[in-house]
Amino acid sequence: MEYMSFDEIVSAVQGEVVLKGEYSGFNAVSTDTRKIEKGNIFVALKGENFNGNEYIKTASEKGAAICIVDEIRYKDEEIKNYTTVIKVQSTGSALLDLAEAYRSKLNLKVVGITGSAGKTSTKDLVAAALSGKYKVFKTAGNFNNQIGLPLMIFKLDNSYDIAVLEMGMNNLKEIHTMAKAARPDVALITNVGTAHIGKLGSRENILKAKLEITDFFNSKNILIINGDNDMLSSVENSNYQVIKTGIDSNADFKADNIELGEDYVEFEVIEGKGCTKEKFHIDMPGKHTISNALLAIGCSKIMNMDYENIRQGLKNIQTTSMRMDIIKGEKFSIINDCYNANPDSMKVAIDVLKNSNAQRKVAVLGTMGELGEEAFNSHKDVGEYAGKNNVDLLITIGEYSKAYEEGFSEVQDNRQQHRAFENYDDAVDFLTKEYLQEGDTVLIKASRAAKFELIVEKLKKNIS
Known part of the structure; x- marks a missing residue:
């Protein structure tokens, strides 16, 4: 991990030091006492069936350097002398705020990915394509929510060139808070469907929620979207660049001459208005793979990669378990x-x-x-x-x-x-x-x- 001072940590979470230990630095951030190791920061999250504030004694015994709490559920004499306790208003918010502060110390590019379907497959394709030139980190498993995403950010350091971070949501403002922490340089939206419509009420609200990934964009940022999707096809913005990919629509990166095999796809990519067609073969099935791959290819091109490097990178594809x-x-x-x-x-x-x-x-x-x-x-x-x-x-x-x-x-x-x-x-x-x-x-x-x-x-x- 990159270095953060004690004062930076306290300031980031807007906390109060309620028990000062013999702090000598930290090496990771954890929300699970079962996995805590010596020198970790433990953030005591609360859920419907658990309260991390009740496990501060355990966290300290396992070597936690700092415990961040929003309730006092321990006795001072139970805490080891090397553990500092910081009290905050909300540990959930503190986790995201600390991730945002840590992200600001990283000299790398972040690619954020969201959408109603295909997020994880697209993440895998983007990470593979970019690996043809760069050292790439990608979200593990399903760590794509307001707890998982900050934990992924804490896994980063400046040895990486690019981080590919997946962002899921159940409601409005969730992607907003994740984008605030991750500050993506480039964002990809796979599609806008009906997932979570029970909570959001309409596809228009789902689109609004997905576009929160751009809430901190400026003229230097780029949004890449699947232009074949009816809700995304008309998205434009004067504050940042919008790039569209597609199979069935006019696009900046368009697929042609498609072949769908049982366990592979082949297609050609036409960039812009050019006549040159670049051929790709990907060992993943389905027309949707082409839609997701176009997003990955578009992202790689704006990251200054040539087509041959992208092809080589896609050979490194490692798909997430239980996905097709x-x-x-x-x-x-x-x-x-x-x-x-x-x-x-x-x-x-x-x-x-x-x-x-x-x-x-x-x-x-x-x-x-x-x-x-x-x-x-x-x-x-x-x-x-x-x-x-x-x-x-x-x-x-x-x-x-x-x-x-x-x-x-x-x-x-x-x-x-x-x-x-x-x-x-x-x-x-x-x-x-x-x-x-x-x-x-x-x-x-x-x-x-x-x-x-x-x-x-x-x-x-x-x-x-």
Whole structure:
């Protein structure tokens, strides 16, 4: 980590030193006492089912140099003499404020990524492309919220050239606070769909929330957006540069001559109004991969990379677990895309299944969260999309099975089936003991809370 003085830390979090220890510096920031190591700063966060303020004694015993609290839930004699305690108004805000102060000490570029779907895949593509020339850091796993993002910032130091940081949200002002901490030089928006519409009320509000990533932009900053998305296509701004990418629309970086393979895509990129076409091959499936890759290519070009370096970088692609992971077996294959789900990403996954070289195509779909009053119709719409796109068997688990069935039945033909199950075991038993044959492919997808990775693990035991 880069150096921050004690006074800088106290000032950044607007805190009061309530117990002064023998401070000698810190080496990392943690919000989890189970992972604290000697010399860490511990930020005592609160949630619905936990209160970090109750673990200050434990944090000190494990070697915490500083504990940042917003409640006093300890006794002075329980705290080791090397631990300093700083009290703040809100530890959640303090974590972001401290990250903002730390970010100001970093001499690197930050690429911020948000969108209703495709954030993580785009993050992986951007980081890979940029690695053709630069030392790149990227958000780990799902550390893309108001707790995860600052923890990623604290992982940075000036040995990196570029940090690629993912930003998710559930409501207005969340990306604003993350952008304030991360201060992205370049921002990418993948799309604006209906994820979180239950909380935000409209796609217009979702767009507003995504555009918060530019709240601290000036004339030196650049926003790169997917111009094929109806909500993003008309975005313009006089205060900073806007670059558009696209497959089906006029764009600054446009894809042409597209080939969609079972587990790869190939396409050519036309930059601006030029006639030169640069060919790319990426070992990831789906038309959406091209949309996300165009954002990565556009970002790399404005970071002064040439196309050959970008191509070399994309060969280093390392995808995040449970994101469109194709597992091929002797008996059948699995498309593991169960990390999360919303209506847009569901349709993308069904497109990949449709394009697979499978004898029969099976989709195992579960509940999509945070859709509010749109929930039933959204699940019905995905069911209809599955029926229209050659899904032979639709298996549903969860409270919206009826909605899936209504949509699917509107377009299904005699060969297509729908089965609803109450639990994972019954669904897996039906698939493995009664239905699946050699050459079939099964898509597994639902929102994170459904834990559909358990279905994947059960199916993997029967795959060969």
